[in-house]
Amino acid sequence: MKSTKNFFAIVMALLIAAITFNLTARTLADDTATFKVYGNCGMCKKRIETALSKNKDIKKATWDVKTKMLTVVYDPKKITLDAIHQIVADAGHDTDKVKAKDATYNKLMDCCQYEREK
Numbered sequence: 131m132k133s134t135k136n137f138f139a140i141v142m143a144l145l146i147a148a149i150t151f152n153l154t155a156r157t158l159a160d161d162t163a164t165f166k167v168y169g170n171c172g173m174c175k176k177r178i179e180t181a182l183s184k185n186k187d188i189k190k191a192t193w194d195v196k197t198k199m200l201t202v203v204y205d206p207k208k209i210t211l212d213a214i215h216q217i218v219a220d221a222g223h224d225t226d227k228v229k230a231k232d233a234t235y236n237k238l239m240d241c242c243q244y245e246r247e248k
């Protein structure tokens with residue numbers, strides 16, 4: 131009886147250890163990157179973050195209205211940083227690497243049309 135109890139205790143402990151290890155490994159596999167994304171307001175923030183959140187390989191996306199810096203947590207095995215820049219540009223916002231198409235930019239609401247370099 132006693133050894134059966136011990137056996138289950140050991141199995142449970144191993145199971146918990148395995149789950150914890152797996153979660154840690156997955157979190158460690160994620161990369162965090164910060165880069166500049168041009169925009170103006172809270173609506174820009176929502177547009178940028180929503181566009182990125184639709185991609186399941188991007189775990190977290192936060193754009194700061196004041197500093198214009200975007201911080202993304204993503205799985206580098208599944209998506210490249212270039213692809214992330216492209217998603218932001220496709221939403222109408224220039225990044226420090228990829229520019230949005232003029233047509234996409236022009237569709238933004240007036241208040242969202244940030245200053246662009248000529």
Ligand SMILES: [Cu+2]
Nearest residue numbers: 171173174242
């Ligand atoms: Cu805006």
